[in-house]
Each structure stands twice: as C-alpha cells, then as structure tokens.
Amino acid sequence: MQAMNYRGPFRVRIENKPTPEILHPNDAVVRVTRSCICGSDLHLYHGMVPDTRVGTTFGHEFIGVVEEIGPSVQNLKVGDQVLVPFNIACGQCAFCKQGLYGNCHESNSMATAVGGIFGYSHTAGGFDGGQAEYVRVPYADVGPTVIPEGMDHDDALLLTDVVPTGYQAAEMAGIKMGDTVVVFGAGPVGIMAAKCAWLFGAGRVIVIDHLEYRLEFVRSYAQCEAYNFKSLEDPVLFIKKTTDWFGADVCIDAVGSDACGSALHTITGKKLMLQAGAATALHWAVNAVKKGGIVSIVGVYGPTDNLVPIGNVVNKGITIRANQASVKRLLPRLIEHVQAGRLNPKEIITHRIPLEEVSDAYHIFSAKLDNCIKPVLITGKA
Amino acid sequence: MIAEQENYKHINGWGIDADPKNEPTYPIKNYTEDDHKRINWDRPVLQQPTVEVLHSNERPGYSAVIGETLPPSGLSGKLRRYAFQFSESSYGHWLPLLLADRINELEGIADDLRNGKIPNIMAERGWNAEWKYNRLGVMRKIAVGAVAVGVIAALCKLKKRS
Ligand SMILES: NC(=O)c1ccc[n+]([C@@H]2O[C@H](COP(=O)([O-])OP(=O)(O)OC[C@H]3O[C@@H](n4cnc5c(N)ncnc54)[C@H](O)[C@@H]3O)[C@@H](O)[C@H]2O)c1
Numbered sequence: 231m232q233a234m235n236y237r238g239p240f241r242v243r244i245e246n247k248p249t250p251e252i253l254h255p256n257d258a259v260v261r262v263t264r265s266c267i268c269g270s271d272l273h274l275y276h277g278m279v280p281d282t283r284v285g286t287t288f289g290h291e292f293i294g295v296v297e298e299i300g301p302s303v304q305n306l307k308v309g310d311q312v313l314v315p316f317n318i319a320c321g322q323c324a325f326c327k328q329g330l331y332g333n334c335h336e337s338n339s340m341a342t343a344v345g346g347i348f349g350y351s352h353t354a355g356g357f358d359g360g361q362a363e364y365v366r367v368p369y370a371d372v373g374p375t376v377i378p379e380g381m382d383h384d385d386a387l388l389l390t391d392v393v394p395t396g397y398q399a400a401e402m403a404g405i406k407m408g409d410t411v412v413v414f415g416a417g418p419v420g421i422m423a424a425k426c427a428w429l430f431g432a433g434r435v436i437v438i439d440h441l442e443y444r445l446e447f448v449r450s451y452a453q454c455e456a457y458n459f460k461s462l463e464d465p466v467l468f469i470k471k472t473t474d475w476f477g478a479d480v481c482i483d484a485v486g487s488d489a490c491g492s493a494l495h496t497i498t499g500k501k502l503m504l505q506a507g508a509a510t511a512l513h514w515a516v517n518a519v520k521k522g523g524i525v526s527i528v529g530v531y532g533p534t535d536n537l538v539p540i541g542n543v544v545n546k547g548i549t550i551r552a553n554q555a556s557v558k559r560l561l562p563r564l565i566e567h568v569q570a571g572r573l574n575p576k577e578i579i580t581h582r583i584p585l586e587e588v589s590d591a592y593h594i595f596s597a598k599l600d601n602c603i604k605p606v607l608i609t610g611k612a
Numbered sequence: 613m614i615a616e617q618e619n620y621k622h623i624n625g626w627g628i629d630a631d632p633k634n635e636p637t638y639p640i641k642n643y644t645e646d647d648h649k650r651i652n653w654d655r656p657v658l659q660q661p662t663v664e665v666l667h668s669n670e671r672p673g674y675s676a677v678i679g680e681t682l683p684p685s686g687l688s689g690k691l692r693r694y695a696f697q698f699s700e701s702s703y704g705h706w707l708p709l710l711l712a713d714r715i716n717e718l719e720g721i722a723d724d725l726r727n728g729k730i731p732n733i734m735a736e737r738g739w740n741a742e743w744k745y746n747r748l749g750v751m752r753k754i755a756v757g758a759v760a761v762g763v764i765a766a767l768c769k770l771k772k773r774s
Pocket residue numbers: 268269270271272273391392395414415416417418419420438439440441444459484485486487488489490491510511527528529530531553554555603
C-alpha cells in the first residue's frame with residue numbers, strides 16, 4: 231500500500247509498505263478515505279519528538295471503511311464507515327474507566343507519561359498512522375465510531391481530534407458565564423477553542439497569533455476579537471490593559487512547543503533543543519491570566535523540560551489544567567453540536583491534497599504557505 | 613471509606629474534612645475510587661510481540677496492545693536500547709533517543725542508497741510547494757547563497773594572492 235514515510239526532520243515522502251495485519255484479536259484494519267495533517271504532526275516533522283523512527287507513517291486524524299476485523303470485535307462490521315479517535319484506548323484500565331481515554335495505560339509500552347496515539351512516534355506506542363491507504367486500529371470495539379447517518383465526512387474527520395481538542399480546551403478552562411477568555415494560537419485547535427468558549431458562556435473571546443490570514447479567519451468564524459502579537463509589542467500587557475488591569479479570567483494555550491515570539495525560547499527550545507520546544511505561549515498565558523485564574527493547556531510539549539514562570543503560578547494561585555483530548559468521552563456531545571449546526575468544523579479546511587503529494591502538503595502546512603489552515607489528504611482508492 | 617477509617621483510627625481527625633465534591637479534575641475525569649487498587653484492573657487480551665519492542669522501565673511489562681512497527685536496529689537501535697534502561701524522568705532516556713533519531717536519518721539515507729535509490733531530498737522537503745507559493749523566498753535564498761559563494765570565492769582569491 232501507499233503510505234506517508236518519515237525520513238528525517240523536514241523530509242517525508244510517499245512509499246510502498248506492507249498492508250497492516252490484525253495483530254490482536256480486538257484489532258481492525260481500516261481502509262482510509264481521508265486524513266489530516268495536524269499541528270501535532272509538525273512537532274514530529276520538525277524532529278522534536280524523541281524516538282521518531284525513520285520509516286514511521288504519521289497520521290492520527292483519519293476516517294475510513296472497516297476492511298477486516300479481529301475475532302473478538304463485536305461493535306464493528308466489515309464495510310462500516312468509521313471515524314477513529316486519535317487516542318488508542320482499551321476502555322477497561324482505571325484511566326479509561328474514569329473517562330481519561332487520552333491517558334490509557336494499555337496502549338503504549340514505550341512510555342507511561344502518554345497514552346498510545348496513531349502514527350505519533352515510538353514514544354506514543356510505535357503504531358503506524360492513517361496518512362496511508364490502510365491502518366491497523368487496535369481496540370476496535372472501543373475507539374472507532376460509525377459515522378452518523380447524514381453527517382458530512384469532512385465534519386466526521388475533524389471530530390477525530392480538532393473539535394474535541396478545542397472543545398476540551400474550553401471545558402478545562404472552567405469558563406464561568408461572562409468570563410473573558412484569551413486563546414493563544416489561531417491554528418485549527420485555537421480556532422475551535424475560541425468557537426467552543428462561547429458554548430460555555432464566555433462573555434468575551436480574544437485570540438492571539440501573528441499570522442494575519444488566520445486572525446482574519448478566526449475573527450469571522452468564531453465571532454471573536456483577534457490580535458496580532460507582532461503589532462502588540464507586549465501581549466501580556468495588552469491583555470492586562472484590555473481587562474481593566476485585572477488579567478484574563480482564563481487563558482488557553484493552543485500553540486504548544488513550536489511557538490514563536492520570544493528569541494530566548496526560540497533559540498533554547500527550537501534551535502539548541504535545550505528545552506522541549508518553545509514555551510512562549512504558555513509563558514504568556516501564565517502571566518496574562520488573573521490571580522486565581524485558570525490556564526488550560528492543549529498545546530503539545532515534549533517529554534523533557536520547559537522554561538515556565540512557575541513562581542508566578544504559585545504566587546498568583548493559578549490552576550493549570552491540561553491533557554490530551556479525550557475524544558471518545560466528548561464525541562456524543564460534539565456530534566450533537568455538529569448536527570445542530572452549533573459547530574461547523576469543515577469550514578476550517580483550506581486544502582485538499584492527494585496523499586501522493588504528502589511532501590508538499592507537509593511543507594505548505596508547516597511553512598504556513600498559501601494561507602493554509604487545515605490540510606486534508608485524500609487517499610487514492612477513496 | 614468505612615474500612616479505611618478503621619485502618620487510620622490511630623490518627624485523630626483522619627478524613628474529617630474529606631470532600632468528595634472537591635474534585636478539580638471533574639468533568640475531565642469521573643472519579644471511580646479505583647485509583648487505590650493501582651494497576652490491578654481486568655486486563656484486555658495480551659498481544660504477544662513478534663519483534664523486539666522496548667518498554668518503559670516505569671511499567672512492569674508491555675501494554676496489552678503493542679505497536680510493532682520499526683523494531684530498533686543498527687547503531688540507532690543500540691542507542692535506543694541503552695536509553696530504555698533509564699526512566700522517563702531521566703535525561704539518560706531522552707537524550708540518547710534524540711541522538712538515535714539523528715543517526716537514524718543517516719541510516720535511512722544509507723538504506724536508500726543500498727536499495728539503489730537516491731533520495732530526492734528537495735522533493736521530500738516540499739520544494740515544489742515552496743516554488744509554487746513562495747517563489748520570492750526561494751529566489752531570495754538563491755540570491756543569498758550566490759552572494760555567499762561569491763564572497764567566499766573572492767576571499768579565497770585574496771588569500772592566495774597575499
Ligand atoms: N492536547 C491535544 O489533545 C492536542 C490535539 C491536537 C493538537 N494539539 C496541539 O495543539 C497545538 C496547536 O495545533 P494546531 O493544529 O492548531 O497547530 P498550528 O501549528 O496550525 O497552529 C499553531 C498556531 O500558533 C501560532 N503561534 C505561534 N506562536 C505563538 C504565540 N507565541 N502566541 C500565539 N500564537 C502563536 C502559530 O502562528 C499558529 O497559527 C499544537 O501544539 C498541537 O500539537 C493538542
């Protein structure tokens with residue numbers, strides 16, 4: 231089969247690979263119809279995630295058709311059209327039972343600090359991902375969800391990660407009615423977090439980024455304010471001033487380790503790799519939130535250390551809430567929101583690129599060329 | 613709770629202010645009271661690895677499902693095996709893995725060459741798209757490159773003469 235193939239930092243190509251097989255009785259093999267490139271894939275693409283082995287196929291956002299099922303699979307049948315949450319989750323460990331499907335303990339041998347994720351390095355379990363014609367899906371009875379009748383497949387595709395992640399970012403922010411919510415990052419995740427903040431009763435939503443085309447998009451898509459940190463000089467001071475010198479009620483970090491905006495963080499985090507990426511947005515979030523405020527982190531950081539003003543977290547009494555999105559927990563509610571038209575995820579898709587052109591697709595998304603917000607890879611046989 | 617109270621009856625006031633509603637992770641997490649049973653849940657069927665799979669030393673064995681892609685091999689593999697002797701809390705774990713990744717890239721190129729394939733690194737880096745959408749940037753890079761080469765050549769000439 232054809233599959234995306236990682237060759238080293240900034241180098242990916244399409245290559246032939248053996249079609250995946252059932253390795254566990256509760257596995258399924260899914261024929262992928264479309265997949266996305268995610269901001270998280272960029273951390274891999276930039277060579278920042280340890281144990282990203284050459285030859286890995288990325289892709290944790292995909293939908294497709296069940297091609298084959300293992301002997302113990304009961305909830306799926308061959309031919310079902312499914313959307314597959316990006317987390318691999320067993321459904322029966324203590325963590326899954328608590329709804330922490332992003333933190334399953336039975337899906338990743340290689341690390342205890344992160345659950346299994348499709349196509350996300352050996353640190354996240356060593357599974358191949360869905361930027362391919364076929365993909366092995368473990369725990370087929372738990373994760374994959376049959377796409378509801380009448381749902382647009384692009385919407386279904388974005389329900390595998392972006393929508394739940396943006397929603398959970400807002401949920402973890404513990405928004406009270408009337409709160410001022412500041413979202414750092416106007417990528418797909420930040421855009422969705424801004425949109426979802428209203429569902430929790432936010433009174434004012436402010437998005438910060440430096441890419442003008444994304445700010446413009448989020449302003450109309452999420453009906454919010456959007457500011458360019460390059461022209462703000464000091465985004466923290468700006469937020470203080472615009473909240474009557476109080477600080478935002480909640481701040482959301484939807485940027486993660488590939489942040490720009492601080493020379494110190496960029497050099498130590500991205501060039502010298504002395505910290506696990508640049509924690510610029512998190513730094514701003516901690517300093518811009520009010521005393522006793524909440525900082526919600528969905529931006530992804532590496533497994534080592536980052537420079538974070540932890541002293542201010544203590545002295546301001548800040549609550550930090552963070553996680554990988556628990557896609558399965560949120561799906562029922564989010565499907566309702568999409569069906570009711572409260573969320574319209576597919577509007578963020580800007581590019582449809584055949585899987586064969588995966589090298590260009592990665593470069594376009596990584597270098598933010600051609601006003602790219604969310605690229606979808608279309609698989610040939612689909 | 614009652615049984616626990618028995619265990620701690622030697623401590624005056626044990627549990628007196630415990631408030632089950634003070635659960636800052638809700639609704640992210642539904643507290644099931646299973647945490648104190650530790651990892652003794654009913655496990656799924658265990659996958660038996662058919663290739664070499666490294667596992668974190670912070671767990672007693674493999675997870676029930678296992679990613680069997682790309683077992684460690686070559687020099688990078690040696691480094692990865694070494695790394696897995698250290699916990700996820702240790703630089704001894706992550707730094708060798710990052711180094712292994714860099715070596716693995718070179719091994720990938722060697723593999724390509726061995727298979728009679730010269731990797732098209734420009735294409736892999738998406739230069740088609742760069743040319744299409746950022747032509748000005750490409751030209752700038754080429755110009756900067758040309759100037760740099762010119763300067764170096766001139767400097768070399770000067771050196772030779774002196
Ligand atoms: N926790 C989860 O479950 C989960 C799931 C998906 C993605 N993520 C993470 O969310 C983050 C965003 O993902 P995405 O797909 O939107 O990526 P993206 O790269 O498209 O978007 C990131 C945005 O942040 C902007 N940015 C950079 N530095 C900034 C700064 N200092 N302040 C404000 N904005 C800044 C960039 O210009 C860009 O628009 C990534 O770190 C990704 O790994 C987490």
